[in-house]
Amino acid sequence: MSEIRRNFDEISEKYDEQRKKFIPCFDDFYGVSVSVASVNTETPKILDVGAGTGLLSGFLMEKYPKASFTLIDLSEKMLEIAKDRFRSSPNVKYIIGDYSKYGFVEEYDLVASALSIHHLEDNEKKDFYKKSYSLLKQSGIFINADLVYGETPFIENLNKTTWKQYIEGSGLPEEEILAGYERIKHDKESKLDQQIDWLKEIGFCDVSCIYKFYNFAVMFGRKIV
Template sequence: MEESKQKVRTKFDDNARRYDSQRKQLIPCFDDFYGIAVSLAASEKESPRILDIGAGTGLLSSFLMEKYPKASFTLIDLSEKMLELAKDRFDDNPNVTYLVADYAKYPFAEPFDLIVSSLSIHHLTDPEKAALYRTINNILNDKGIFINADQVLGSTPYLDKMYVTDWKAKVEASGLSAEAIAASYERLKLDIFAPLADQLNWLKQAGFVDVDCVYKYFNFVVLFGRKETA
């Protein structure tokens, strides 16, 4: 498993500089995918504590920062080079903390009001996904919200093949170079997608309430869960 994570780190280190510029071409539903994730990030606090899991270049956090400019952000990712780009993006913002670490193992000590993730948790094994959801529930404050914008496995082989075929057709018509497309297909080999139904069950088993798939576009989904008041 550690070897697999090292491959993920290497691939994203290598692609760090090109990552954001390719997002809209690699995510056909980009605007809805990120826009809905941000719209779900509700907090009663003007300056919530937000954790971005697998934050990469800080793309999702940048959208959340527009909504909560006074929030404090913690960005955690395996790839140091990706987080270096996040540091450039946020220009030494004192309200942003960066952690180069494996979030599946990191001993989080402080609670958060909002925990978000985009296109990262699918790199974990299924037991790791379920364990991470339990950890997230444990470190959320009461009424805290978890949002996972990610990709899932089709519930049948037919559906999964349809999802992949549709995505490849759109990527190949997007204007990306042949080199960039080939690199994206290589990264796809590192993904460990899980069915949507399993993801929702793991969230419920972790203690979340109001669990839902709020948005779905083929295999792109935005999952929601809320921590009940103790």
């Protein structure tokens, strides 16, 4: 995790600017994630795990301006960007830490994550999905917008090749592209169907992959007790 934190510290200033060029489906990926984040209150408590610069929380805040947010991330520098982004928003808390190990004490209407959980090993992912379930209120929603591993070696190669073709034609400087290739060496993507099964086993209802574009997927589940 220290290596991952170091990598994200280094790109914190450029992170948001790079996202649109590293994510071919940026608008749909975040747009769908926000559109399915429908809870039954105008003042939800929202936990953003692996929050980084607060990009996902920013979109959610547009939908729920009266919400209270908790952002947790390993990278202090990334959260500094988030603090600046939300400097006029009083209902935002920040936690510097590893969300897979952190002892949360509150319950939330929504637990959401974008492009972070794929850094965990399979057993850590499943454990965190269990933790997310336990943190949700009745009818709470879990959303994981993340990278997934291809269903077969052929599909995995297709996904990665297509992504590399896109970013190499995106206008990103070569050094930023090469740094991106270095970062993905730390990825531990899991197959989508495997993760969907985990969510169902844990007890989530209405589990679905709401959106998928090559290796970018938005997973969804609700807690109905």
